Amino acid sequence: MAAKLHSIAGSRSFRVNWLLQELGEPVEIVPYQIMDGSLQRPDFKAKSPARRVPALEIDGRVLFESGAIVQYLCETRTGHDLMPAIDSAERADWLQWLHYPETLGAGIQNLNMQHLFLPKDWMKSPTVMGIETKRLAIALKAVEGALTDGRDYLLSSGFSAADVMMGFTLDSARRYVRFDNYPQTAAYLARLKAREAYIAAEAAEGPQQFYTQDFYNLPES
Template identity: 85%
Template sequence: MSAVLHSIAGSRSFRVNWLLHELGEAVEIVPYQIMDGSLQKPDFKSMSPARRVPALEIDGRVLYESGAIVQYLCETRGDHNLMPEVGSEERAEWLQWLHYAETIAAGIQNLNMQHLFLPKDWMKSPTVMGIETKRLAIALKAVESALSDGREFLLVSGFSAADVMMGFTLESASRYVRFDSYPLTAAYLRRIQARPAYKAAQDAEGPQQFYTQDFYDLPEQGA
C-alpha cells in the first residue's frame, strides 16, 4: 500500500514528497488549499492537531512534522545513502543541517505572514519585515560558508536528506533575500532543483500556491 501525503503545493509537505521520490516510494498525494477551509475539516484535524501540512499516512501511523517524517523515512527505509550511520563522523553534522533548515524556515514563515497573508496594508509592519529579512540573510550565511570548501551538498560525502530539508527552504528564502551575495548557495540550489526526484515531486504536487512574485522587496517605511 502506498503512503498517503496530505499536502499543500509549495509548503513544507514538498520535503516529504521529494524524499519519497528519492527513496522510490509510492505516494498518493491528497491536495489541500490553504484558504478554503479544507484544513479545518474533521478528518484532517484528527490527523494533524495543528491543522497544518504535511500529514503522512504510512506504516499504519500518521506523522505530521516534516523534519520528523524525513528522519523516520531515512531510518525505516533501506538501500539508500541519505543518512549517515549513527556514530559516524558526519552524523552530528547531518542532524544539525536537518534541523537548521527550520531555523531558516521560521524567518520565512514570518515573512510569508507579512507579505502574503495579512490582507490589509495597515496590518503589515515594514519594521518587522526589515528585521526578519535581515535575520534570514544572516542565517543563510551558514549555508554559504559550508559550501566554501568546494563541497556540492551540505555533507562532504554527498547528497543526503539534509539537502531535502534545506533545498525547499532555500527556494522559499530566495523570494525575500537576493542570492547575488550567496553565489555558492545559488549554485547549490540549482543542483538540487536539477535532480530527477525533485522534478518528479514537483510534477506530482503541481504549482505552488503561495507566491505570485519571484521576489518581494521591502516596502518603504511609512508607505
Template identity: 40%
Template sequence: MITLHHCPQTRSMRTLWLLHEMEASFQLRSYPFDRTLREPGFLTLSPAGRVPALEIDGERMFETGAITEYLCERFSPERLGRMPGTPERMSWLVWLHFAETVSQHTAALTQQHVALYEDSMRSPIVMKLEAARLVKCYDAIEARLEDPLGARDYLLSGGFSAADISVAQAVYMARHFARTDGHPALSAWYERVTDRESFAAALPKGDGIYAQDFYAPWPVE
C-alpha cells in the same frame, strides 16, 4: 501504504521531494492553503492543522524533521540518511533541522506579504528584519559549503543527502523574500541540488501560495 497530505509551496514539499528521490510508492492528497487544514478530519492527522501529515502502515506522523528522519531510517539509511554511529550523523541532524530555522523566517514573511490582506496589518519593520535574518541563514550555508578544509558540493562531505533536500527546499521558499546574490557557493549548490528530477516532480503543478517570484520589503522605497 504511504499517503502524504500536502499543500503546494509549503514545508510538505520537503517530504514530497524526499519521497520522489527515494522512488517510493505513495499516494498524494493535496489541499488548498486555507481553512481546510483546520477541519476536524484533518486535525486527526495533524493536530496543529499543518502540513505535512503522513500516513504510513496505519500510523500517522506530522512534523517534517521527524518524517524525514523516519523515512530515511526505513527506506534510505545509507544514501539519503546518516544513521546513528556513523561519522556524519551529527552534521546530518544539524543541517536537516536547520531547514526549519530558515522556514520560520520565511513563514513570518509569507504572513506579512501574502496572508495579511490589509496594508494596515503589515509591518515594514518585521519584513525587513525577517528578510535580514534569511540572509544570515544564507551566510551560514555559504560558510558550510566554503569549508576551510575544502569546498563542498553538498552540505555533507559524504555526498547528497536528505539534509540537502530539507535545506534546499527551505531556500526555495526563502528566495521569494531574500535574494541569494552575494552567496556564490550557496547559489552553485542550490542549482546543483535542484537540477534533479525529484525536485522538479515536487514543484507546484498549478497555483501555489506565491503569486510573485519575489516580494520586496514593503513599502518599496
C-alpha cells in the same frame, strides 16, 4: 500500499514528497488549499492536530512534522545513502543540517505572513519585514559557509536528506533575500532543483500556491 501524503503545493509537505521520490517509495498526494477551509475539517484535524501539512499516512500510522517524517523515513527504509550511520563522524553534522532549515523557516514564515497573508496594508509592518529579512540573510551565511570548500552538498560525503530539508527552504528564502551575495548557495539550489526526484515531486504536487512574485522587495517605511 502507497503512502498517503496530505499536502499543499509549495509547503513543507514538498520535503516529504521529494524524499519519497528519492527513496522510490510510491505515494498518493491528497491536495489541500490553504484558504478554502479544508485544513479545518475534523477528518484532517484528526491527522494533524495543528491543522497544518504535511501529514503522512504510512506504516499504519500518521506523522505530521516534516523533519520527524524525513528522519523516520531515512531510519526505516533501506538501500539508500541519505543518512550517515549513527556511529559515522558525519552523523552530528547531518542532524544539525537536517534541523537548521527551520531556523531559516521561522523567518520565512514571518515574512510570508507579512507579505502574503495579511490582507490590509495597515496590518503590515515594514519594521518587522526589515528585521526578519535581516535575520534570514544572516542565517543564510551559515549555508554559504558550508559550501565554500568546494563541496556540492551540505555533507562532504554527498547528497543526503539534509539537502532535501534545506532545498525547499532555500527556494522560499530566495523570495526575500537576493542570492547575489550567496553564489555557492545559488549554485547549490540549482543542483538540487535539477535532481530527477525533485522534478518528479514538483510534477506530482502541482504549482505552488503561495508566491505570485519571484521576489518581494521591502516596502518603503
